[in-house]
Amino acid sequence: MKEKLVVLGVGAHSDDLDFGAAGTFAKFAKEGADCYYLVCTDGSKGSRDPKMTPKRLAAIREKEQRTSAKLLGVKNVFFLKHKDGELVADMKLKKEIVRYIRKLKPDIVVAQDPTYIFSDRFVNHTDHRAAGMSTIDAVFPAARNPMTFPELSKEGLGVHRVKEIYLVNRTNPNYAVDISKFVDLKVEVLSQHQSQGIGKNPGFVKEMAKEMGKKWKYNYAETFFRINFAI
Numbered sequence: 001m002k003e004k005l006v007v008l009g010v011g012a013h014s015d016d017l018d019f020g021a022a023g024t025f026a027k028f029a030k031e032g033a034d035c036y037y038l039v040c041t042d043g044s045k046g047s048r049d050p051k052m053t054p055k056r057l058a059a060i061r062e063k064e065q066r067t068s069a070k071l072l073g074v075k076n077v078f079f080l081k082h083k084d085g086e087l088v089a090d091m092k093l094k095k096e097i098v099r100y101i102r103k104l105k106p107d108i109v110v111a112q113d114p115t116y117i118f119s120d121r122f123v124n125h126t127d128h129r130a131a132g133m134s135t136i137d138a139v140f141p142a143a144r145n146p147m148t149f150p151e152l153s154k155e156g157l158g159v160h161r162v163k164e165i166y167l168v169n170r171t172n173p174n175y176a177v178d179i180s181k182f183v184d185l186k187v188e189v190l191s192q193h194q195s196q197g198i199g200k201n202p203g204f205v206k207e208m209a210k211e212m213g214k215k216w217k218y219n220y221a222e223t224f225f226r227i228n229f230a231i
């Protein structure tokens, strides 16, 4: 039996995991879990500043993500550096995610919900959907199937069964994490992403967490669609 819980977050861009699950990661880390982030793109297109270059932006966003992760107690952040806006849920991306799943052996994987495509006032970014779908497929069946990516097994990266997936979900969640003790930290963490300007509106972050907590009678929450393979 492993002693420590291992939690891996997979997000499309720097800031996605913090936005959806910073409080949850802070809580896991505080409880002694080994937490990791895997960021699929370089975030090089997330700016409206005409003076910004993709290369400079990618470096800034990587730094912002490393700083925020440190604040949460996330042990390490890995970057796949796909081009921002061009992420595709193909076998290449799935294999890259499987590599990290087999290497880090997470009990829980946190990802974006690929079934959320649009609402009446919002389109979910194509990279978010690609990252979420690839992560689900990487967890099941790819990471646990010895016949999938046998070349990884030859590298010593044998199969691994993830126990749970938490998909960041605000529209039809089946699970909530009480982040009341961590909501101020979440605000601080999001303010690290200065290139994205999220931290400029801490009221919004808290309001959203409050809204998500209502159904579960938590002061502040983050909500998910949770898949538990153990059941």
Ligand SMILES: [Zn+2]
Residues within 6 Å of the ligand: 012, 013, 015, 016, 125, 128
């Ligand atoms: Zn994003």
